[in-house]
Amino acid sequence: MYWKMERVVSRLRERLRDPRVRGLAEKYGYLPYMIARYLEVLGYDGTLSLLEANEQPLPDSIRCNDYAIDCGELVERLEEKGYVLEKIPWLPHGYRVVEEGVGSIGGTHEYLQGYYYVQDPASMSVVYELEPAPGELIIDMAAAPGGKSTQILQLARDRAVLVAVEKHPRRIRSLRSNLQRLRFSNYVILKGDSTRLSLPTADRILVDAPSTGEGIIRKDPRRKRSRTISDLAFIHELQTTMLEKAIETVAPGGVIVYSACTLAPEEGEMVIDRVLEQHPDILEVEPLKAPTSPGITEYFGVEFDERVRMCGRFWPHVQGVEGFFICKLRVVDR
Numbered sequence: 221m222y223w224k225m226e227r228v229v230s231r232l233r234e235r236l237r238d239p240r241v242r243g244l245a246e247k248y249g250y251l252p253y254m255i256a257r258y259l260e261v262l263g264y265d266g267t268l269s270l271l272e273a274n275e276q277p278l279p280d281s282i283r284c285n286d287y288a289i290d291c292g293e294l295v296e297r298l299e300e301k302g303y304v305l306e307k308i309p310w311l312p313h314g315y316r317v318v319e320e321g322v323g324s325i326g327g328t329h330e331y332l333q334g335y336y337y338v339q340d341p342a343s344m345s346v347v348y349e350l351e352p353a354p355g356e357l358i359i360d361m362a363a364a365p366g367g368k369s370t371q372i373l374q375l376a377r378d379r380a381v382l383v384a385v386e387k388h389p390r391r392i393r394s395l396r397s398n399l400q401r402l403r404f405s406n407y408v409i410l411k412g413d414s415t416r417l418s419l420p421t422a423d424r425i426l427v428d429a430p431s432t433g434e435g436i437i438r439k440d441p442r443r444k445r446s447r448t449i450s451d452l453a454f455i456h457e458l459q460t461t462m463l464e465k466a467i468e469t470v471a472p473g474g475v476i477v478y479s480a481c482t483l484a485p486e487e488g489e490m491v492i493d494r495v496l497e498q499h500p501d502i503l504e505v506e507p508l509k510a511p512t513s514p515g516i517t518e519y520f521g522v523e524f525d526e527r528v529r530m531c532g533r534f535w536p537h538v539q540g541v542e543g544f545f546i547c548k549l550r551v552v553d554r
């Protein structure tokens with residue numbers, strides 16, 4: 221186990237004796253180690269705010285596919301069906317569904333025609349940080365079900381070459397379906413483990429890493445109890461391996477965006493801190509444009525590289541969206 225992870229786990233286990241941990245875990249239905257982590261990062265009042273926010277249903281949001289339709293026309297069409305939409309200020313193509321209309325937001329004719337994708341604002345923010353452009357070769361290292369892959373090609377106007385990697389055959393179906401539904405063609409789907417494949421040198425790489433999914437508790441309350449401390453350590457290793465592969469693959473001067481749908485520092489700042497420690501001279505952390513909270517620089521007495529503060533977090537009780545971690549890296553040298 222990575223030495224910082226080992227130290228954090230040891231101190232985390234000690235913190236489980238705090239009576240506040242047991243009380244909040246029982247009241248809100250979480251595993252105690254999760255509450256102990258929230259208390260460490262947010263304090264008692266912040267933890268209560270987070271737990272209460274996670275009890276509230278998460279409104280649907282959509283990303284208008286302006287490659288296929290003018291967004292103003294899309295809004296008019298959905299409003300005619302009774303939907304009330306609210307523009308999300310920091311997202312050029314993002315709208316929050318304030319009131320539902322006729323039928324499901326994922327079952328309208330406009331959805332089936334590829335005019336939009338149902339996607340949380342935090343998830344949408346990731347690809348805007350990647351800043352894909354026409355003429356580039358871009359890799360999405362864990363691409364299914366295709367929300368971010370389709371957004372990459374949307375922003376590049378289907379004039380970048382996207383290599384979409386997915387190792388689970390059943391998930392490839394949804395990836396291909398979404399790419400086709402949203403009317404994109406300039407992509408190659410690779411079936412396999414992105415950490416083991418021979419990948420082409422890329423201008424930009426998205427590592428939207430598999431995670432505990434702790435960020436989607438508002439959608440899936442089972443996430444309150446579905447992962448153990450051991451699972452967290454295992455996932456941290458997987459995420460680090462994926463990010464190391466991206467660093468090896470991206471061209472000099474290229475950009476990597478790492479993201480995870482999580483609240484756990486073990487899946488966010490600790491992953492970035494580890495690769496910065498391994499590659500002290502070749503990586504730069506770049507500031508984000510999204511309205512995130514800053515990254516965490518100390519956790520259970522373990523200090524991280526100060527640069528992780530430039531990474532960003534979406535918190536359910538602060539920004540009102542899914543929990544998400546995002547960090548933008550540039551490889552400046554070899």
